[in-house]
Amino acid sequence: MPDSLALDLARVQFGFTISFHIIFPAITIGLASYLAVLEGMWLYTRRTLYRDLYHFWAKIFAVNFGMGVVSGLVMAYQFGTNWSFFSEFAGSVTGPLLAYEVLTAFFLEAGFLGVMLFGWNRVGPGLHFFSTLAVAVGTLISTFWILASNSWMQTPQGFEIVDGRVVPTDWLAVIFNPSFPYRLLHMSVAAFLATALFVGASAAWHLLRGRDQPAIRKMFSMALWMMLIVAPAQALIGDLHGLNTLAHQPAKVAAMEGHWGGENEPGEGLPLLLFGWPDMAAETTRFAVGVPRLGSLILTHSWDGTIPGLKDFAAEDRPNATVVFWSFRVMVGLGLLMILLGGLGLVQRWRGRLYRSRWFLRFALAMGPAGLVAILAGWYTTEIGRQPWVVYGLMRTGEAVSPHAPGTLALSLGLFVVVYLFVFGAGIAYMLRLVRKGPVPDEGAEATPGGPGQQRHAMRPLSAVTEEH
Numbered sequence: 001m002p003d004s005l006a007l008d009l010a011r012v013q014f015g016f017t018i019s020f021h022i023i024f025p026a027i028t029i030g031l032a033s034y035l036a037v038l039e040g041m042w043l044y045t046r047r048t049l050y051r052d053l054y055h056f057w058a059k060i061f062a063v064n065f066g067m068g069v070v071s072g073l074v075m076a077y078q079f080g081t082n083w084s085f086f087s088e089f090a091g092s093v094t095g096p097l098l099a100y101e102v103l104t105a106f107f108l109e110a111g112f113l114g115v116m117l118f119g120w121n122r123v124g125p126g127l128h129f130f131s132t133l134a135v136a137v138g139t140l141i142s143t144f145w146i147l148a149s150n151s152w153m154q155t156p157q158g159f160e161i162v163d164g165r166v167v168p169t170d171w172l173a174v175i176f177n178p179s180f181p182y183r184l185l186h187m188s189v190a191a192f193l194a195t196a197l198f199v200g201a202s203a204a205w206h207l208l209r210g211r212d213q214p215a216i217r218k219m220f221s222m223a224l225w226m227m228l229i230v231a232p233a234q235a236l237i238g239d240l241h242g243l244n245t246l247a248h249q250p251a252k253v254a255a256m257e258g259h260w261g262g263e264n265e266p267g268e269g270l271p272l273l274l275f276g277w278p279d280m281a282a283e284t285t286r287f288a289v290g291v292p293r294l295g296s297l298i299l300t301h302s303w304d305g306t307i308p309g310l311k312d313f314a315a316e317d318r319p320n321a322t323v324v325f326w327s328f329r330v331m332v333g334l335g336l337l338m339i340l341l342g343g344l345g346l347v348q349r350w351r352g353r354l355y356r357s358r359w360f361l362r363f364a365l366a367m368g369p370a371g372l373v374a375i376l377a378g379w380y381t382t383e384i385g386r387q388p389w390v391v392y393g394l395m396r397t398g399e400a401v402s403p404h405a406p407g408t409l410a411l412s413l414g415l416f417v418v419v420y421l422f423v424f425g426a427g428i429a430y431m432l433r434l435v436r437k438g439p440v441p442d443e444g445a446e447a448t449p450g451g452p453g454q455q456r457h458a459m460r461p462l463s464a465v466t467e468e469h
Contacts (some may be wrong), residue, residue, distance in 0.1 A: 009409035024068030030195020056439035079417035086400035105142035157453035194371025201368025226340035252385035261309020
């Protein structure tokens with residue numbers, strides 16, 4: 001068995017790096033599709049505000065895309081450095097799935113990204129729009145393969161174990177495992193919501209400062225329409241995802257609900273605990289405040305349904321209910337606020353005060369980071385709720401970690417914290433600086449250096465970001 005401190009440090013290190021990484025692909029997914037919509041509307045209507053918004057958000061997309069690629073490389077290396085036994089055990093499944101992501105999504109994005117960022121005045125409008133669509137589709141294909149790999153670790157199937165290693169026997173079963181459709185849809189919609197909140201908050205910031213321009217109004221309006229439609233849909237998807245999790249990972253659901261078992265008489269149903277503090281040592285949820293029977297209605301769609309409690313599982317097979325209980329509530333609570341924001345936006349639109357109500361604009365601004373926080377909270381719920389398994393029911397996390405000394409892991413973790421805060425902190429600050437500038441009228445109307453008949457040179461994604469001082 002590995003040193004418990006070394007195991008905890010390895011988990012914290014991976015959790016830290018993935019927490020930084022996941023926010024960048026989420027915004028990349030949403031912004032890529034948003035850019036495709038903006039360019040499509042520009043081609044259809046020829047209204048210059050759509051073109052101006054496209055060039056404004058393309059700069060932010062370029063910065064975000066670059067940070068996402070860099071942060072993702074670190075995670076890939078950690079599978080070999082910190083989780084070598086996992087790679088040895090399950091690499092025949094996870095390795096090809098990640099390779100398919102590179103061969104399909106990454107190559108597609110890389111092939112058309114340059115045309116998308118630098119080809120506005122150098123290629124025809126049809127080819128440029130096709131390039132933007134290709135990048136948007138590439139981000140969704142990338143999501144497909146990454147979620148297929150993670151979902152297989154949650155609900156593995158389509159394999160057999162030979163000589164202590166996983167051997168795939170049915171790739172369709174591996175990819176389309178029981179939890180994959182729900183996770184793919186849930187994560188994709190979460191990315192769209194996080195981007196809509198980011199775009200809406202950016203517009204609200206400018207409106208609060210008196211910059212009431214058609215382009216600002218348009219991106220605020222589009223963001224609120226997105227939230228109005230997609231936030232309630234996400235709640236429905238989450239419910240279906242929860243039912244799937246109850247069928248395949250009941251211990252996770254019990255931790256999410258702080259349900260230990262034996263608290264209620266038969267026929268009473270389960271309460272929905274709004275607040276409480278699951279005590280792992282005492283095997284009870286302290287200070288519980290709940291709504292009678294609502295837990296049964298949500299979890300089983302019946303008035304008096306029951307679910308397994310944490311006491312139905314051996315102590316060594318239980319996830320950390322304290323963390324999972326609260327991370328789940330953060331995600332759900334923010335989701336309800338997103339639905340409220342979309343609904344209030346419809347009311348303000350009907351009253352003709354969508355762009356002038358300062359309290360509503362402040363609410364939209366405050367909700368800017370809510371989508372990313374909800375994604376992180378949901379990811380913690382999913383991953384910590386799977387513990388103590390790295391491949392559910394097959395391999396424990398303690399069996400997957402590489403044999404490193406705690407001091408080595410502590411040193412590398414400290415270096416990660418310092419470097420990440422410096423590098424990505426600077427990148428995020430720069431991206432917010434671009435947001436504060438806002439869209440510039442007629443931006444992109446003139447040809448840029450390197451056009452037809454001019455000197456050409458290779459350019460990197462971040463070269464698409466230009467600033468006038």
